[in-house]
Amino acid sequence: MADHLYGFDTLCLHAGHIPDAATGARALPIYQTTSFVFDSADHAASLFNLQTFGNVYSRISNPTVAALEERVAALEGGRAGLAAATGMAAQMTALLTLCRAGDHLVASRTLYGGTYSQFAVTFAQFGIDVTFVDPDDPENFRRARKGNTKALYAETIGNPQLNVADLDALATIAHDAGIPLVIDNTLASPYLCRPIEHGADIVVHSLTKYLGGHGTTMGGILVESGKFPWDNGNFPQMTEPSRGYHGVRFYETFGDFGFTMKARMETMRTLGPTLSPLSAFLLLQGIETLHVRMPRHCESTLAIAQHLSEHPQIAWVNYPLLSGNRYEALARRYLPSGASGILTFGVKGGAEAGVRFIERVQMLSHLANVGDAKSLVIHPASTTHRQLSEDEQRAAGVLPEMIRLSVGLESLSDILWDLDQALNNSQ
Amino acid sequence: MNITDDIAGLRRILTRYRSIAVVGISANWYRPSYFAAKYMLDHGYQIFPVNPNYSEVLGRKCYPTIAAIPESVDIVDCFRKPAEMVPLAHEAVAKGAKVLWMQLGIRNDEAAMIASAAGLDVVMNHCVKIEHARILGGLNWAGVNTGVISSRRA
Numbered sequence A: 001m002a003d004h005l006y007g008f009d010t011l012c013l014h015a016g017h018i019p020d021a022a023t024g025a026r027a028l029p030i031y032q033t034t035s036f037v038f039d040s041a042d043h044a045a046s047l048f049n050l051q052t053f054g055n056v057y058s059r060i061s062n063p064t065v066a067a068l069e070e071r072v073a074a075l076e077g078g079r080a081g082l083a084a085a086t087g088m089a090a091q092m093t094a095l096l097t098l099c100r101a102g103d104h105l106v107a108s109r110t111l112y113g114g115t116y117s118q119f120a121v122t123f124a125q126f127g128i129d130v131t132f133v134d135p136d137d138p139e140n141f142r143r144a145r146k147g148n149t150k151a152l153y154a155e156t157i158g159n160p161q162l163n164v165a166d167l168d169a170l171a172t173i174a175h176d177a178g179i180p181l182v183i184d185n186t187l188a189s190p191y192l193c194r195p196i197e198h199g200a201d202i203v204v205h206s207l208t209k210y211l212g213g214h215g216t217t218m219g220g221i222l223v224e225s226g227k228f229p230w231d232n233g234n235f236p237q238m239t240e241p242s243r244g245y246h247g248v249r250f251y252e253t254f255g256d257f258g259f260t261m262k263a264r265m266e267t268m269r270t271l272g273p274t275l276s277p278l279s280a281f282l283l284l285q286g287i288e289t290l291h292v293r294m295p296r297h298c299e300s301t302l303a304i305a306q307h308l309s310e311h312p313q314i315a316w317v318n319y320p321l322l323s324g325n326r327y328e329a330l331a332r333r334y335l336p337s338g339a340s341g342i343l344t345f346g347v348k349g350g351a352e353a354g355v356r357f358i359e360r361v362q363m364l365s366h367l368a369n370v371g372d373a374k375s376l377v378i379h380p381a382s383t384t385h386r387q388l389s390e391d392e393q394r395a396a397g398v399l400p401e402m403i404r405l406s407v408g409l410e411s412l413s414d415i416l417w418d419l420d421q422a423l424n425n426s427q
Numbered sequence B: 001m002n003i004t005d006d007i008a009g010l011r012r013i014l015t016r017y018r019s020i021a022v023v024g025i026s027a028n029w030y031r032p033s034y035f036a037a038k039y040m041l042d043h044g045y046q047i048f049p050v051n052p053n054y055s056e057v058l059g060r061k062c063y064p065t066i067a068a069i070p071e072s073v074d075i076v077d078c079f080r081k082p083a084e085m086v087p088l089a090h091e092a093v094a095k096g097a098k099v100l101w102m103q104l105g106i107r108n109d110e111a112a113m114i115a116s117a118a119g120l121d122v123v124m125n126h127c128v129k130i131e132h133a134r135i136l137g138g139l140n141w142a143g144v145n146t147g148v149i150s151s152r153r154a
Helices: A008-014 A041-048 A063-075 A087-098 A113-125 A139-144 A167-176 A250-271 A277-287 A290-309 A328-334 A350-360 A390-395 A412-424 B007-016 B032-042 B082-095 B109-117 B128-136
Strands: A080-084 A104-108 A129-133 A149-155 A181-184 A202-206 A220-224 A314-318 A342-347 A376-378 A402-406 B019-023 B046-050 B075-078 B099-102 B121-123
Touching (some): A063 A080, A087 A113, A087 A149, A087 A202, A087 A250, A139 A149, A149 A167, A290 A314, A290 A342, B007 B128, B019 B032, B099 B109
């Protein structure tokens, strides 16, 4: 008899957490402990040898963190997950499990700035070479691939350009080369897009954004699809005896979650960017309402985009699902139920008008984050990108007058009121 | 053909049956067959190692064939190549086993037909350890999507 398939909303609330035998606690307990006692010397040996599943030390695994890992893996339709202290740590853990010095990656050039720096500066120090390409033509990834390329990397929705990736095309190019497609799905969240359904092999998230959803807690995660053939000859570290874990062959031993086990037992265990149990609890509490929050984020954002596009003080509005947007067709294909809660717009009057607008908002919060339940606004040219020249800013997709708005869950009429009064006072 | 692949069916097999012949077991502690046998032993199952190359594995007498095991066997757990599954299916039937279990990466429809026709449950391409941990607890500690949703105490 086939197993009952639970819906996405139910998974948001239940996946990964069964009431424990000891207490029956319905809410997820916070296992605020560094270490776990062994039953016996033999039990300890079995745990260290990975012959039995269990917890040893919270840098490697922890029951509260594991509940979060299973929940996000379930929401993404993946086989297994590994949480990390931040989104940056999660993508680093994924990519350092795939790559070593002398290897190569091909990545979108419209990545989040922190990711760009991680790849271009830090990975370069490790001897990992990254080629950045214009993602609007997926064939650019194929052209940039080399013999030592270990993965393709892109974001479902780029930040701050809000470009949408052609996931099916990227997956085909990656699989033609026998390498995995790694997708940062942070801005979409699995409610809006599940990249594994489009061929992605590894999905990474900053949980800090929509999954946590309340701007309280840093976290990240990697999720493995369980479908990549790691024995295709390109990843000997998955099939040969592990130097990092006394001879275990991760793909043979753990099969379709072998990549996650390797990432956990080698990369996470030795580099140590672990998520804390308390953070996992707070992030999981946010995920329990993901399916209620995301539709509202999307509805309000589309309404604001339409309002602003008719506003006399607005030069332009960028939101993928806005009629006439250059990514509208890709958004309708990959993000049919909404293109997330972030839009950018240009205030007439250039950078000075942008700064005046920011100084006059009363309820929208001026800060450098996205995906909060509260509405957030920032003028990138005078903040996150101020160290760049105007030409460099334009190359990064940041125009002098550009405002980025992360639309929260407040009354739509109040968000519109604050935008209008700030715009009217910025001229 | 009676292939068991669902949570309820696997749970029934893993809770009803207690003795396992581990065919093709390795004596090297880092091999998957040793892992699985050690895990099942630790979880209260009776383990009969089967491998003509060893006299003893996991502190237990190792038998050259399934037929040589002097006691009854519920589950014949196969760590051998797919091409060797048909003779193993016949041996499992002859032994009176209840389940022919082909490990992760192993499929053989003919062997499955033979065992199924004789009334055995058949599991293919699954690890007995991973399925036990997935359904009866433990695998969730490794961040794996177990597919198990329940409001009952574990």
